[in-house]
Amino acid sequence: MAENMFYLRYYVGHRGKFGHEFLEFEFRPDGELRYRNNSNYKNDTEIRKRAFVGPAVLEELKRIIEDSEIMKEDDANWPPADRVGKQELEIKLGGDHICFNTTKLGSVLQVQQSKDPDGLRIFYYLVQDLKCLVFSLISAHFKIQPIQK
């Protein structure tokens, strides 16, 4: 039972001229998807959405995570969060619980030149695949075009 508990949260953001700009989404064990996207640029206000996804969506998420083998990685040698920003990925899956953080990654080159290119590459692509899925879900359900695509 508890072993099957699945939870995922991803955050990316920074603090700057336009306040605390960030994107955050989470999937809870019961299928609740929460989504936040904030920028104060041109007095934009925070977008907050929630919806319930079916079990197949959670299963597909788990498959994507398992295929990536992110749970075997470690963020110890990843570039730490800095003024550029922060990314954080928290996942509970199959009795493992990770909460990795690092700075914003602008390009594959930055990944290549880091101290742990193999691990960071997995993170880099997984995050893109996750964002891609979430943006599709949110726009299909609410017709929202997110920032930080």
Place this chain on the structure above:
Amino acid sequence: MADLDFTVAPEDEEVEDLAEGEAMEEAERSGKQLDPSDLRNTVLAKRKGRGFRDTSRDEEPGGNVRYDSLEDGGGGGAPAAGAPAKSIEGWVLFVTGLHEEAQEEDVVEAFSEYGDVKNVYLNLDRQTGYVKGYALIEYAVEKEAREAVKALDKSKLLDQEIRVTWAFVKQGGRGRRGGGGGGRQ
């Protein structure tokens, strides 16, 4: 059961304390009754990552944050848990098991048999460029979506079995049955 195999990483005791406190906090923040098995899982799970030591993310007020949702809070009786939920412009299906070389045309062709497909999201694996394996299909009409589920779930597309279900469902399951869940809606 096997979940007792998971012990706290023996790095230091601080981690364990933090774990328990955080789980409580998390429960408080979401206004949700905490399932004891969840809590145990949180405490006993193997933890890894710098994020657990980073407290700066907790500065958000969190607890009373309001989220927009399309659920109307129930006109017309309690919705069946897991029943399909309408999206803003229609009904969205979630397809999995897609062949990595499937084209949008293949998908549209299959699903158009059952109605007018309003939108397709066929996402690619960012690293390989092949189809990731899932798609979202939107119909304006519920009946058409329902027929597509019935006909295409477990059918074959490019020689591969696909699964077709509803992408969005009515809130149900554990949250509602528990009688707690006061923080919601």
